[in-house]
Amino acid sequence: MPASASDYAVGLTRTAVRAATDRKGYGAVAIDVSQRLGLTDVFLVLTASNDRQVRAVVDAVEEAMHGAGAVRRAREGLSEARWVLLDYGDLVVHVLQEQDREFYGLERLWKDCPLIALPDDAGPGLDAVPGSEEQG
Template sequence: MSATEHATGLAIAAARAAADKKAEHLAAIDVSERLGLTDVFLLASGANDRHVHAIVDAVDEAMHHAGAKRRTREGFADAHWVLVDYGDVVVHVLQNEDREFYSLERLWKDCPAIELPVDLTHENRRDGDTVSGRESTAS
Protein backbone atom coordinates (compact mmCIF):
# COMPACT_ATOMS: atom_id res chain seq x y z
CA MET A 1 0.00 0.00 0.00
CA SER A 2 1.33 3.43 -0.86
CA ALA A 3 0.25 6.93 0.05
CA THR A 4 -3.25 7.77 -1.12
CA GLU A 5 -3.83 10.21 -3.94
CA HIS A 6 -5.57 12.46 -1.41
CA ALA A 7 -2.55 12.47 0.92
CA THR A 8 -0.18 13.11 -1.98
CA GLY A 9 -2.34 16.03 -3.13
CA LEU A 10 -2.35 17.52 0.36
CA ALA A 11 1.43 17.14 0.59
CA ILE A 12 1.86 18.96 -2.72
CA ALA A 13 -0.47 21.75 -1.54
CA ALA A 14 1.56 22.07 1.66
CA ALA A 15 4.83 22.02 -0.30
CA ARG A 16 3.54 24.76 -2.61
CA ALA A 17 2.65 26.94 0.41
CA ALA A 18 6.08 26.29 1.95
CA ALA A 19 7.84 27.09 -1.33
CA ASP A 20 5.89 30.35 -1.58
CA LYS A 21 7.54 31.33 1.72
CA LYS A 22 10.98 30.33 0.37
CA ALA A 23 11.26 27.09 2.35
CA GLU A 24 14.41 25.19 1.48
CA HIS A 25 15.12 21.51 0.81
CA LEU A 26 11.53 20.38 0.36
CA ALA A 27 11.08 16.61 0.46
CA ALA A 28 8.04 14.35 0.65
CA ILE A 29 8.35 10.80 1.96
CA ASP A 30 5.75 8.04 1.65
CA VAL A 31 5.69 6.50 5.15
CA SER A 32 2.40 4.63 4.67
CA GLU A 33 4.08 1.19 4.69
CA ARG A 34 5.87 1.94 7.98
CA LEU A 35 3.33 3.98 9.93
CA GLY A 36 -0.36 3.35 10.38
CA LEU A 37 -1.01 6.89 11.56
CA THR A 38 -0.11 8.87 8.44
CA ASP A 39 0.77 8.46 4.78
CA VAL A 40 3.22 11.27 4.03
CA PHE A 41 5.92 13.24 5.80
CA LEU A 42 6.65 16.61 4.22
CA LEU A 43 10.01 18.08 5.24
CA ALA A 44 11.00 21.72 4.82
CA SER A 45 13.77 23.91 6.16
CA GLY A 46 13.80 27.52 7.28
CA ALA A 47 16.67 29.87 8.01
CA ASN A 48 15.56 31.14 11.44
CA ASP A 49 12.63 31.37 13.90
CA ARG A 50 10.70 33.93 11.86
CA HIS A 51 11.19 31.99 8.66
CA VAL A 52 10.00 28.75 10.26
CA HIS A 53 6.93 30.54 11.68
CA ALA A 54 6.10 32.03 8.28
CA ILE A 55 6.39 28.63 6.59
CA VAL A 56 4.23 26.90 9.21
CA ASP A 57 1.57 29.63 9.06
CA ALA A 58 1.43 29.45 5.25
CA VAL A 59 1.18 25.66 5.27
CA ASP A 60 -1.53 25.81 7.93
CA GLU A 61 -3.58 28.23 5.85
CA ALA A 62 -3.16 26.17 2.67
CA MET A 63 -4.14 22.96 4.42
CA HIS A 64 -7.21 24.65 5.92
CA HIS A 65 -8.27 25.78 2.43
CA ALA A 66 -7.68 22.22 1.16
CA GLY A 67 -10.05 20.90 3.83
CA ALA A 68 -7.42 19.28 6.05
CA LYS A 69 -7.92 19.75 9.77
CA ARG A 70 -4.92 20.29 11.98
CA ARG A 71 -4.83 17.66 14.70
CA THR A 72 -1.84 18.97 16.59
CA ARG A 73 1.09 21.35 16.29
CA GLU A 74 4.24 20.88 18.36
CA GLY A 75 7.36 23.02 18.71
CA PHE A 76 5.96 26.30 17.36
CA ALA A 77 7.13 28.36 20.35
CA ASP A 78 10.78 27.33 19.94
CA ALA A 79 10.62 27.14 16.12
CA HIS A 80 13.59 24.81 15.78
CA TRP A 81 11.50 21.80 14.75
CA VAL A 82 7.79 22.33 14.23
CA LEU A 83 5.64 19.26 13.61
CA VAL A 84 2.10 19.77 12.32
CA ASP A 85 -0.18 16.74 12.04
CA TYR A 86 -3.00 16.86 9.48
CA GLY A 87 -3.84 13.16 9.67
CA ASP A 88 -2.82 11.86 6.24
CA VAL A 89 0.12 14.28 6.11
CA VAL A 90 2.56 15.31 8.83
CA VAL A 91 4.59 18.42 8.07
CA HIS A 92 8.03 18.89 9.65
CA VAL A 93 9.57 22.36 9.38
CA LEU A 94 13.06 22.57 10.83
CA GLN A 95 15.75 25.19 10.98
CA ASN A 96 18.63 24.24 8.70
CA GLU A 97 20.99 23.20 11.52
CA ASP A 98 18.33 21.02 13.13
CA ARG A 99 17.45 19.45 9.79
CA GLU A 100 21.08 18.43 9.32
CA PHE A 101 21.41 17.20 12.91
CA TYR A 102 18.25 15.04 12.99
CA SER A 103 18.61 13.89 9.37
CA LEU A 104 15.04 12.64 8.99
CA GLU A 105 15.70 11.65 5.39
CA ARG A 106 18.30 9.18 6.60
CA LEU A 107 15.97 7.83 9.28
CA TRP A 108 13.26 7.18 6.67
CA LYS A 109 15.61 6.26 3.79
CA ASP A 110 13.86 2.91 3.22
CA CYS A 111 10.60 4.70 2.43
CA PRO A 112 9.94 5.90 -1.12
CA ALA A 113 10.22 9.56 -1.97
CA ILE A 114 7.21 11.31 -3.43
CA GLU A 115 8.16 13.40 -6.41
CA LEU A 116 7.20 17.04 -5.96
CA PRO A 117 6.53 19.30 -8.94
CA VAL A 118 9.80 20.65 -10.34
CA ASP A 119 8.67 24.25 -9.84
CA LEU A 120 8.60 23.58 -6.08
CA THR A 121 11.95 21.88 -5.85
CA HIS A 122 14.18 23.36 -8.54
CA GLU A 123 15.01 26.60 -6.71
CA ASN A 124 15.31 24.76 -3.39
CA ARG A 125 17.73 22.06 -4.52
CA ARG A 126 21.29 21.82 -3.37
CA ASP A 127 23.97 20.32 -5.57
CA GLY A 128 23.56 16.56 -5.49
CA ASP A 129 19.86 16.64 -4.60
CA THR A 130 17.25 14.82 -6.58
CA VAL A 131 13.92 16.36 -7.48
CA SER A 132 12.38 14.57 -4.50
CA GLY A 133 14.70 16.50 -2.19
CA ARG A 134 16.79 13.51 -1.16
CA GLU A 135 20.53 13.61 -1.56
CA SER A 136 21.84 11.64 -4.46
CA THR A 137 24.11 8.73 -3.59
CA ALA A 138 25.65 8.52 -7.06
CA SER A 139 29.23 9.70 -7.38
Protein backbone atom coordinates in the same frame (compact mmCIF):
# COMPACT_ATOMS: atom_id res chain seq x y z
CA MET B 1 8.88 -0.52 -3.28
CA PRO B 2 6.33 1.62 -5.16
CA ALA B 3 4.78 4.63 -3.49
CA SER B 4 1.50 3.75 -1.85
CA ALA B 5 0.47 6.97 -0.14
CA SER B 6 -3.13 7.89 -0.89
CA ASP B 7 -3.88 10.35 -3.68
CA TYR B 8 -5.40 12.60 -1.02
CA ALA B 9 -2.15 12.62 1.00
CA VAL B 10 -0.07 13.29 -2.11
CA GLY B 11 -2.38 16.16 -3.09
CA LEU B 12 -2.10 17.71 0.38
CA THR B 13 1.66 17.29 0.22
CA ARG B 14 1.89 19.20 -3.04
CA THR B 15 -0.37 21.95 -1.68
CA ALA B 16 1.82 22.25 1.43
CA VAL B 17 5.03 22.36 -0.61
CA ARG B 18 3.76 25.16 -2.82
CA ALA B 19 2.65 27.19 0.20
CA ALA B 20 5.97 26.63 1.99
CA THR B 21 8.11 27.60 -0.99
CA ASP B 22 6.06 30.76 -1.46
CA ARG B 23 7.35 31.76 1.99
CA LYS B 24 10.95 30.75 1.28
CA GLY B 25 10.80 27.24 2.67
CA TYR B 26 13.23 25.03 0.75
CA GLY B 27 14.75 21.58 0.50
CA ALA B 28 11.35 19.91 0.33
CA VAL B 29 11.43 16.13 0.57
CA ALA B 30 8.25 14.05 0.71
CA ILE B 31 8.69 10.57 2.15
CA ASP B 32 6.05 7.88 1.70
CA VAL B 33 5.94 6.26 5.14
CA SER B 34 2.61 4.50 4.59
CA GLN B 35 4.18 1.02 4.50
CA ARG B 36 6.11 1.64 7.75
CA LEU B 37 3.65 3.66 9.84
CA GLY B 38 -0.03 3.19 10.40
CA LEU B 39 -0.38 6.77 11.61
CA THR B 40 0.24 8.71 8.41
CA ASP B 41 1.03 8.33 4.72
CA VAL B 42 3.56 11.12 4.13
CA PHE B 43 6.29 12.95 6.00
CA LEU B 44 7.04 16.27 4.34
CA VAL B 45 10.36 17.72 5.46
CA LEU B 46 11.13 21.39 4.79
CA THR B 47 13.84 23.82 5.81
CA ALA B 48 13.62 27.48 6.79
CA SER B 49 16.50 29.82 7.56
CA ASN B 50 15.60 31.03 11.06
CA ASP B 51 12.80 31.06 13.63
CA ARG B 52 10.95 33.91 11.92
CA GLN B 53 11.09 32.09 8.61
CA VAL B 54 9.96 28.83 10.23
CA ARG B 55 6.90 30.65 11.58
CA ALA B 56 6.17 32.18 8.17
CA VAL B 57 6.38 28.77 6.48
CA VAL B 58 4.17 27.21 9.16
CA ASP B 59 1.59 30.00 8.75
CA ALA B 60 1.56 29.54 4.98
CA VAL B 61 1.18 25.77 5.23
CA GLU B 62 -1.61 26.07 7.79
CA GLU B 63 -3.47 28.57 5.63
CA ALA B 64 -3.14 26.37 2.53
CA MET B 65 -4.21 23.26 4.40
CA HIS B 66 -7.24 25.06 5.82
CA GLY B 67 -8.10 26.19 2.28
CA ALA B 68 -7.84 22.58 1.12
CA GLY B 69 -10.22 21.47 3.87
CA ALA B 70 -7.58 19.59 5.88
CA VAL B 71 -7.99 19.61 9.65
CA ARG B 72 -4.86 19.98 11.75
CA ARG B 73 -4.72 17.37 14.51
CA ALA B 74 -1.66 18.72 16.28
CA ARG B 75 1.05 21.36 16.13
CA GLU B 76 4.25 21.06 18.15
CA GLY B 77 7.33 23.24 18.50
CA LEU B 78 6.05 26.65 17.39
CA SER B 79 7.18 28.45 20.56
CA GLU B 80 10.87 27.80 19.80
CA ALA B 81 10.39 27.49 16.03
CA ARG B 82 13.43 25.29 15.47
CA TRP B 83 11.43 22.20 14.49
CA VAL B 84 7.71 22.55 14.04
CA LEU B 85 5.55 19.50 13.41
CA LEU B 86 2.10 19.87 11.82
CA ASP B 87 -0.07 16.74 11.87
CA TYR B 88 -2.87 16.56 9.31
CA GLY B 89 -3.50 12.84 9.68
CA ASP B 90 -2.50 11.61 6.22
CA LEU B 91 0.32 14.18 6.08
CA VAL B 92 2.80 15.21 8.76
CA VAL B 93 4.79 18.33 7.94
CA HIS B 94 8.18 18.94 9.57
CA VAL B 95 9.59 22.48 9.22
CA LEU B 96 13.14 22.65 10.56
CA GLN B 97 15.93 25.17 10.70
CA GLU B 98 19.02 24.09 8.75
CA GLN B 99 21.09 22.98 11.74
CA ASP B 100 18.26 20.94 13.22
CA ARG B 101 17.47 19.27 9.91
CA GLU B 102 21.08 18.26 9.48
CA PHE B 103 21.38 17.07 13.08
CA TYR B 104 18.18 14.97 13.20
CA GLY B 105 18.52 13.61 9.65
CA LEU B 106 14.92 12.55 9.11
CA GLU B 107 15.73 11.54 5.54
CA ARG B 108 18.42 9.18 6.82
CA LEU B 109 16.02 7.65 9.36
CA TRP B 110 13.44 6.94 6.65
CA LYS B 111 15.86 6.20 3.80
CA ASP B 112 14.23 2.81 3.10
CA CYS B 113 10.94 4.50 2.25
CA PRO B 114 10.17 5.77 -1.26
CA LEU B 115 10.13 9.48 -2.06
CA ILE B 116 7.13 11.20 -3.59
CA ALA B 117 7.73 13.33 -6.67
CA LEU B 118 7.11 16.99 -6.02
CA PRO B 119 5.95 19.60 -8.52
CA ASP B 120 8.53 21.51 -10.54
CA ASP B 121 7.46 24.74 -8.85
CA ALA B 122 8.32 23.32 -5.42
CA GLY B 123 11.52 25.33 -5.19
CA PRO B 124 15.07 24.14 -4.52
CA GLY B 125 15.43 20.47 -3.74
CA LEU B 126 17.36 18.49 -1.20
CA ASP B 127 20.69 19.62 -2.63
CA ALA B 128 19.94 23.02 -1.09
CA VAL B 129 20.20 21.51 2.41
CA PRO B 130 23.63 21.52 4.03
CA GLY B 131 24.89 18.00 4.65
CA SER B 132 22.34 16.43 2.30
CA GLU B 133 24.97 15.15 -0.09
CA GLU B 134 25.01 12.03 2.09
CA GLN B 135 21.47 11.27 0.96
CA GLY B 136 22.52 10.46 -2.59
